[in-house]
Amino acid sequence: ALDEKQNEAIESAANELARRKGVLxxxxxxxxxxxxxxxxxxxxxxxxxxxxxxxxxxPRVTNAAALSDSIKLYYKRITKCIYLDxxxxxxxxxxxxxxQERLSPSPYNNSTGGRHLExxxxxSKYPQxxxxxxxxxxxxxxxxxxxxxxxxxxxxxxxNNRVNDRFQDGADxxxxxxxxxxxxxxxxxxEDGPGIEGFQIIGDAKPGGKLLxxxxxxxxxxxxxxxxxxxxxxxxxEYIDGATNPEYVVTADDVDKLIAVECIPMDDQGRxxxxxxxxxxxxxxxxxxxxxxxxIDKYMSAGQASFNVSLLMDSSETWELTxxxxxxxxxxxxINRTQEIVIDEKYSSVLSIKIPSGLTSQFVLTRxxxxxxxxxxxxxxxxxxxxxxxxxxxxxxxxxxxxxxA
Numbered sequence: 001a002l003d004e005k006q007n008e009a010i011e012s013a014a015n016e017l018a019r020r021k022g023v024l025x026x027x028x029x030x031x032x033x034x035x036x037x038x039x040x041x042x043x044x045x046x047x048x049x050x051x052x053x054x055x056x057x058x059p060r061v062t063n064a065a066a067l068s069d070s071i072k073l074y075y076k077r078i079t080k081c082i083y084l085d086x087x088x089x090x091x092x093x094x095x096x097x098x099x100q101e102r103l104s105p106s107p108y109n110n111s112t113g114g115r116h117l118e119x120x121x122x123x124s125k126y127p128q129x130x131x132x133x134x135x136x137x138x139x140x141x142x143x144x145x146x147x148x149x150x151x152x153x154x155x156x157x158x159x160n161n162r163v164n165d166r167f168q169d170g171a172d173x174x175x176x177x178x179x180x181x182x183x184x185x186x187x188x189x190x191e192d193g194p195g196i197e198g199f200q201i202i203g204d205a206k207p208g209g210k211l212l213x214x215x216x217x218x219x220x221x222x223x224x225x226x227x228x229x230x231x232x233x234x235x236x237x238e239y240i241d242g243a244t245n246p247e248y249v250v251t252a253d254d255v256d257k258l259i260a261v262e263c264i265p266m267d268d269q270g271r272x273x274x275x276x277x278x279x280x281x282x283x284x285x286x287x288x289x290x291x292x293x294x295x296i297d298k299y300m301s302a303g304q305a306s307f308n309v310s311l312l313m314d315s316s317e318t319w320e321l322t323x324x325x326x327x328x329x330x331x332x333x334x335i336n337r338t339q340e341i342v343i344d345e346k347y348s349s350v351l352s353i354k355i356p357s358g359l360t361s362q363f364v365l366t367r368x369x370x371x372x373x374x375x376x377x378x379x380x381x382x383x384x385x386x387x388x389x390x391x392x393x394x395x396x397x398x399x400x401x402x403x404x405x406a
Contacts, residue, residue, distance in 0.1 A: 035370055042364055042374055043356065047242065050360025194221040194265040194273035201261060204250075205281035206289045207388075208381035211248045213261040213278070220267040231258035242357035249380065251355045252387040254286040292385055299389050300396075303328045307386050311335075311342075312374040319376065324386070326393050329400075343367070347397040353387050363387060 048067060057070050057077075199215035213226060228243035233256065240248075250259070259280040265273040280286075288296065299305035305326045310319040311333065322342075325332045333343040348368045355363050361377040377383040 038372060042372060046356045046360060046362045050356060053360060193271055194219050194267040196263060196265050196276050199276050199278055201278055201280045205286055207250050207252055207255060207384035209250045211250060211280055213246050213263060221265040222268050223266045225264040227262045229260045229262060230254060240357060250286060252384040253355050255288060255388060256285050259286055295385055296389050300392055305389055309375045309377055326390055329397050347394040349398060351394060
């Protein structure tokens with residue numbers, strides 16, 4: 001009887017342990033699912049906030065009500081831009097139609113796709129159009145250009161990103177000049193399908209700089225699909241998440257790597273042309289500019305660096321200004337308003353920094369315990385300086401630990 005009771009007790013204890021193990025496994029699964037959901041929520045929120053920031057819309061808090069109001073404001077601005085663009089396009093088309101009504105055949109006229117321009121037609125009003133017609137006359141055996149405003153060509157290329165005025169500052173205005181006959185590096189699509197000629201990447205290939213993939217649409221191209229690609233040091237490549245626009249902002253993640261863009265031209269019938277691939281920075285690795293590198297070297301030499309950065313608090317969903325201090329063996333985060341130290345820990349191999357794509361100065365820090373903390377700087381350049389500095393401190397600290405254990 002005693003043995004029977006002991007067996008029952010053992011069996012009961014084993015069942016209880018099995019039940020608790022099942023509960024723990026379920027809790028781990030739920031915790032993992034929760035982390036995935038939180039990461040997705042952060043990516044969505046940071047992308048949305050970054051998109052709004054590109055148009056000067058900065059919600060003071062990131063709750064649902066504030067974001068909803070900001071999106072409404074964003075929609076109004078986009079609608080206004082589209083209306084103004086359409087109005088300008090209609091005016092340009094009307095001007096061209098009126099000019100074409102005065103055209104008469106003449107052997108001295110410039111040929112543009114079978115039409116003729118009178119010698120007294122002032123094409124100097126439209127320098128881009130004038131360049132197209134002159135190029136067509138010189139290279140008639142290659143292609144002809146219809147006398148359409150350049151804004152129409154730009155609209156075709158940026159059909160998946162209609163409002164692109166944020167890249168006008170510091171960018172060349174002659175994005176879509178026809179390619180030269182002697183340019184052997186021009187990328188051509190299939191002869192009978194949509195294509196892009198004179199494809200190029202312009203911009204500053206440094207952290208915080210903006211790159212723009214652009215070219216001249218030919219053979220009915222009305223849409224271009226873009227994808228930016230990061231080539232790693234081990235020879236592999238990865239598609240950059242969210243980098244599907246003609247423009248791309250270089251980040252700290254791109255340093256010591258090659259960056260390329262892939263472009264697929266399409267026409268109104270959905271036909272795809274030959275994919276065009278091109279490396280940025282003349283197929284050289286992305287590096288920091290001298291000023292940024294000097295600043296990082298100064299931090300590493302001193303063995304300490306402090307940055308003012310805003311932290312998104314989980315409790316109130318508001319941004320709190322903090323001091324983020326980096327040291328050789330650990331890092332510390334202190335709330336400026338209360339002087340409370342919220343994080344103070346050593347570097348670990350699982351410590352990671354994620355940078356969302358786009359023109360945003362945010363990043364998310366994932367710690368050893370799996371928690372994620374969104375931060376934001378005032379500008380992209382300072383964010384990238386911080387990220388590169390912290391990664392160097394982390395790498396050196398882990399190397400020192402490995403040497404000590406060995």
